[in-house]
Amino acid sequence: MFWKNKKEVAEVEWFKLTDVAQLDEIVAESRSKTVLIYKHSTRCGISSMAFDRLTRGWEAEYEDRIKPYYLDLIAYRELSNEVAKRFGVYHQSPQVILVKNGMAIYDNSHMAISFGILKEQL
Numbered sequence: 001m002f003w004k005n006k007k008e009v010a011e012v013e014w015f016k017l018t019d020v021a022q023l024d025e026i027v028a029e030s031r032s033k034t035v036l037i038y039k040h041s042t043r044c045g046i047s048s049m050a051f052d053r054l055t056r057g058w059e060a061e062y063e064d065r066i067k068p069y070y071l072d073l074i075a076y077r078e079l080s081n082e083v084a085k086r087f088g089v090y091h092q093s094p095q096v097i098l099v100k101n102g103m104a105i106y107d108n109s110h111m112a113i114s115f116g117i118l119k120e121q122l
Contacts, residue, residue, distance in 0.1 A: 012058045014038075014070040020079055022069075023086050027102040029067055034105075034122060036068045038113075039080055039095040047094035050113040054096070057115030065122060066098075098122075 017026075017037060026035050038054065041047040073080035073093055084091040087099060092109035098121055099105070106121040 011060075012055050012068055013063075014068050017069040017071040017079065017083075018076060020082050023082065026069065026099055030099040030102055033064070034066050035099040036066050036118065037071060037083060037095075037097040037099065038068065039071045039073050039083065039091075039093055039097070041093040042072055042074050044093060046110055050094040050110060054113055054115055054118075059115065059119075062119070062122075066118070 026037070029035055038051065040051055071080060071083065080093075081091060083089075083097065087097055087104035087107075089095075089097055089104050089107040092107075094113060095107060095109045096113050096118065097104050097107045098118065106118070108117070
C-alpha cells in the first residue's frame with residue numbers, strides 16, 4: 001500500500017525571531033551554521049501552505065547544518081522590514097532567507113518554498 005512508503009516527518013525546532021537584536025546573533029551563528037529565516041503571514045493561506053510544505057519536507061539529518069527561525073511578520077512588521085534591509089533582500093510574504101557567513105545566500109517566496117530547494121543551496 002502506498003502509505004507504508006511515506007517518509008516520517010521530522011519535527012522542526014523553530015526559534016522565534018522577535019527582536020532586532022537577534023539579527024546580530026543570526027549573523028554570528030551563520031558563521032558556523034547556515035541560518036534559515038522563514039517570514040510568515042498569519043493572515044495568508046499561501047503562507048500557511050508554504051510553511052506546511054517546508055515543515056513536511058524537513059529532514060532531521062539537517063538539524064546540524066541549518067538553524068531555523070520563524071518570523072511572524074504581522075506581529076513584527078518592523079522587524080521584517082529590518083531583515084529585508086539588513087540582508088539586502090526584497091520583502092515578500094511568505095519568504096525564506098538562508099544566511100551564511102553573515103550574508104543572505106538565497107531567498108525565495110510563495111510556491112518556490114520547499115525544503116528540497118533549500119537543501120540544494122547548502
